Amino acid sequence: MTEFSFEITHVCAQSGARTGILHTPHGDVLTPMFMPVGTLATVKFLSPEEIEEIQAGVILANTYHLWLRPGEQIVKAAGGLHKFMNVKNPILTDSGGFQVFSLADSRKITEEGVTFKNHLNGDTMFLSPEKAIQVQNDLGADIIMSFDECPPYPATHEYMKKSVERTLRWAQRGKDAHSNPKQALFGIVQGGEFKDLREYSAKSLVEMDFPGYSIGGTSVGETKETLYKMIDYAIKYLPLNKPRYLMGVGSTDAILEGVLRGVDMFDCVLPTRIARHGTLMTSTGRLNIRNAKNEQDFGPIDVECDCYTCKNFSRAYLRHLIRCDEGLGQRLLSIHNLRFLIKLTEDVRIAINEDRFQDFKDEYFKKHHLNSINSKGF
Amino acid sequence: MTEFSFEITHVCAQSGARTGILHTPHGDVLTPMFMPVGTLATVKFLSPEEIEEIQAGVILANTYHLWLRPGEQIVKAAGGLHKFMNVKNPILTDSGGFQVFSLADSRKITEEGVTFKNHLNGDTMFLSPEKAIQVQNDLGADIIMSFDECPPYPATHEYMKKSVERTLRWAQRGKDAHSNPKQALFGIVQGGEFKDLREYSAKSLVEMDFPGYSIGGTSVGETKETLYKMIDYAIKYLPLNKPRYLMGVGSTDAILEGVLRGVDMFDCVLPTRIARHGTLMTSTGRLNIRNAKNEQDFGPIDVECDCYTCKNFSRAYLRHLIRCDEGLGQRLLSIHNLRFLIKLTEDVRIAINEDRFQDFKDEYFKKHHLNSINSKGF
Secondary structure (H helix, E strand, O other), rough: OOOOEEEEEEEEOOOOOOOOOOOOOEEEEEEEEOOOEOOOOOOOOOHHHHHHOOOOOOOEEEEHHHHHHOOHOOOHHHOHHHHHHOOOOOOOOOOHHHHHHHHHHEEEOOOOOEEEEOOOOOOOEEHHHHHHHHHHEEEEEEEEOOOOOOOOOOOOOOHHHHHHHHHHHHHHHHHHHHHOOOOEEEEEEEOOOHHHHHHHHHHHHHHHOOEEEEOOOOOOOOOOOHHHHHHHHOOOOOOOOOEEEOOOOOOOHHHHHHHHOOOOEEEEOOHHHHHHEEEEEEEOOOEOOOOOHOOOOOOOOOOOOOHHHHHOOHHHHHHHHHOOOOOOHHHHHHHHHHHHHHHHHHHHHHHHHOOHHHHHHHHHHOOOOOOOOOOOOO | OOOOOOEEEEOOOOOEEEEEEEEOOOEEEEEEEOEEOOOOOOOOOOOOOHHOOOOOEEEEEEEHHHHHOOHHOOOHHHHHHHHHHHOOOOOOOOOHHHHHHHHOOEEEEEOOOOEEEEEOOOEEEEEEEHHHHHHHHHHHHOOOOOOOOOOOOOOOOHHHHHHHHHHHHHHHHHHHHHOOOOOOOOOOOOEOOOHHHHHHHHHHHHHHOOOOOEEOOOOOOOOOOOOOOOOOOOHHOOOOOOHHHHHHHEEEEEHHHHHHOOOOEEEEEEHHHHHHHHHEEEEEEEEEOOOOHOOOOOOOOOOOOHHHHHOOOOOHHHHHHHHOOOOHHHHHHHHHHHHHHHHHHHHHHHHHHHOOOHHHHHHHHHHHHOOOOOOOOO
């Protein structure tokens, strides 16, 4: 079994962006990479073969959700997430921190951990750095995350400082508790929009020496301008030879801005969530398949797309399926949106390897009327 | 393009049951056959490739549902149902009669047709024999159905007699209106549980000379004993060399009883509907995947099954997906149940061709504690 490692294959002479290879126990995957989210141990509606067909690299699963259902002991007894789901891709689990703060109620944070009521039945539960690691050890993903507080946004500097300090202590506790050397445990940089705290968080984590670093506390309602600052404030202190993962970010503009800044890994529920409601990402921008103009459009979603859905089904049929709330429609639209973002990262890698990523990004932004401050991407 | 025809390939010396080949414009399919239902132009959750992989022959689509959404003109503009859905299988559409009587409100039956309020928005609509055929001509299925009244059950002999007579006049009107010789229009035998009316209906339809005959007014709440009488009363008057289709019947016991009586085609929403709620058909009977005993069962649904789901996923994973209401779970369980029934008909065909269908049926009934009067099948 391959150990986890990261290899930079090229640095774009024009932009400084990089391509690389993540070596994992479940194979090599190329970066920059968009990672589909499989919250409950399923990339919603998709089979393992479809996950392969869209050329996905790493896929995500959510620790909090799987801890509640089916319970990590079931997954462990199955032989880990890969066998449970029957997927070949490398898997990454988050720490549960984000969900505890976004989904659970009545949470109380102490030095020890977080007490909260779960979102399913309101039962009181407790998640600590050690518990989050134990659950992730049992789930058996290739890449796992330190348990962190994902603080409210915006927060005061005073609150954020205490939070960052506690999250750093939690990172060390998680590192100490981590028992499976085949799983790469990433540290998560926090610090909100505060330059000094991002620097402090990043430097402290690097001292602890993780095999990879996440930038967290993002995708919490901040503007794009603030998001890019959060990346800038953190990434300069992260070692060049370790992978960087920008958590929860998956809009096209933010992916390109992230890559420009040296980010290697992205994830987001956006492409699948909007797909299930009929919104598609295309080479000409967003498309709502429900629109009447698609009623008798027998062409594909996107003539430039190579996905299964675009090769086999018309807008008219897909519109019909989504209007009728048919699962096949949700499935086919999810395939398209995921492939769209994965294809974007393929194009990104080619542009980097050909030393023209700055041009690629500029042209993409111009074509889609995006900017680096407040555009919404798609 | 092949014209529609039916060829009997073998008659079981032991039982009189028969195997055959339906030649259709979209290929040859073997009978006896179980036909998956794709109400809204989708066998819920399944791709065309999955429909092929389960070895489905003909698949169904519902005229009433497609008339309302997306409208038959959209399907016609797409080039017909096959192109709209991108499926290769032969397709059969029903007449809308059953849905008008089971789904619509405030229906009023006249000689001309049926006025009713549709189940989506309550709009008043009118369906006549001519309209039902026009819609089906536009949908473009290989096999289409005469518009019939599916009478309430039970009904008086007086009511049923008038209904049968009207349905016969509707059958003639539909035949006269039918404009596409590539589509085989079947007549539907009605008459409820009344021997004389089933005989009258069957003989009258045979005089009109259809390329195939359906036995309708079934699956409306009658007992199995009554269902088998309904078949007996009708089938003896149907020509041996034409296919017989028992509408809406898909329990294992009724399929075997039907085959014994000379039925060639079956359909039912049951296997996919119960699959979506977690109930599976297996070689050892029904299984509710939600049961706690499946929580740590890492074996397949059915060790005897050759379906994609059984080859790739454990009961524990499928239970998790269904408990979490995940579309992948509904998809995988639907694949299994459909394959289970299709495989049953494959075994039936082998038994007929080997002149041992009576034994096959008797052994199956014995193994599963079924009888010919009131068993529920599975």
